[in-house]
Amino acid sequence: MNAVFHPTYFPNIAHFVAMLQTKHVVFEIHDNFLKQTYRTRTHIYAANGKLLLNIPVIHSQKNRQQYKDVKVSKDYKWQDLHWKSLLSAYRTSPFFEYYEDELYPVFNTKTEFILDFNLKCFEVICDCLQLEVNTRETKHYQSSYENNLDFRYLVNAKKEYFKPFDTYTQVFDDKHGFINNLSVLDLLFNEGPNTLNYLESQKLNPI
Template sequence: MSLNSLLHPTYFPNIAHMAAIAQSDVVTFEMDDNFAKQTYRTRTYIYAANGRLLLNIPVIYTQKNRQKYRDVRISNTENWQSLHWKSLLSAYKTSPFFEYYEDDLRPLFETKTEYILDFNLRCFEVICDCLQLEKTIEKTEEFKHDVSTASDLRFLVNPKSDVSFQNEKYTQVFDDKHGFINNLSILDLLFNEGPNALDYLEQQHLSL
């Protein structure tokens, strides 16, 4: 029986999110939900010299005017792309596989995108190319609170939802300083494990 998982597109998904994708036969992205702040729609966490570091994409949004996720614009008046790229360089330039993927990822931080959903989908495409991960991708046409045709994993968009997921340890750049940090951005796994990253994702046990 094939597994169809329903998820929100996020900014460089964390390992729990990507493990769910890797272990699914079909991935359905939620395209018609309302936007909410302080979720993985606009943020990802990496392992920097001082520990866990938040990378957050600024968006033009107010709680007063409810908006669909697909309609929320990125605030490109701030030079956030340059900041995020410099943070990645600082954190991972000494990792085993940063140079291997650098040319694939850099354009994401050099070309402006108007909408956050479009940008996140593009990041996902690039990550899949890096992982050599091929999946059947579907997209919703209307929002439904309850779904019967897919495994509903939309809760993974909430940073508080991943506390019970403990992924197996792998070598991280600064683990001699701060120890292993769990469930970071897929970028952390990619830069440290390279071509082994996909096998790693497929072997993780998800208690979702």
């Protein structure tokens, strides 16, 4: 069964759990761009708790833009800021140094379009996990699908759709407890090679 997803900024755990339960991943690239979604944001676990990393983009004030046409703003050094945030949050985690060299180029290479950047993030995570995912991109927009699972709703950053996943050890959980469904980066830095086993063992139990 194919499943349709929006490419997001270092997808959260729910995205990857859903992807691993399908045979083919279809990336939606012809939808209209909406603000305040996981297209431009992800959450990590920092010293003070849940931390939002947000990518600034250039919005059109006149017409709607398709996701594939939205450009990243060049007015902010957000890549430097995000990398420093990851260093601060995870440099004491068990596996940050193990994946650091693979991830650093993502934050040190300029990109023009947010979609291209998010697809690169997905590719790098798959490389870290040594995971092969059959992917393709949509050729046009469809509001609904009859023969494919539609997980595009997971792009909504304001709502949780599934019951909490199993806990794992997080760097600051002694201060703030377990934080559910963060960016897959949190799982990767804390669980390392066990990340894939964890993702495959999780269930999508609707709230």
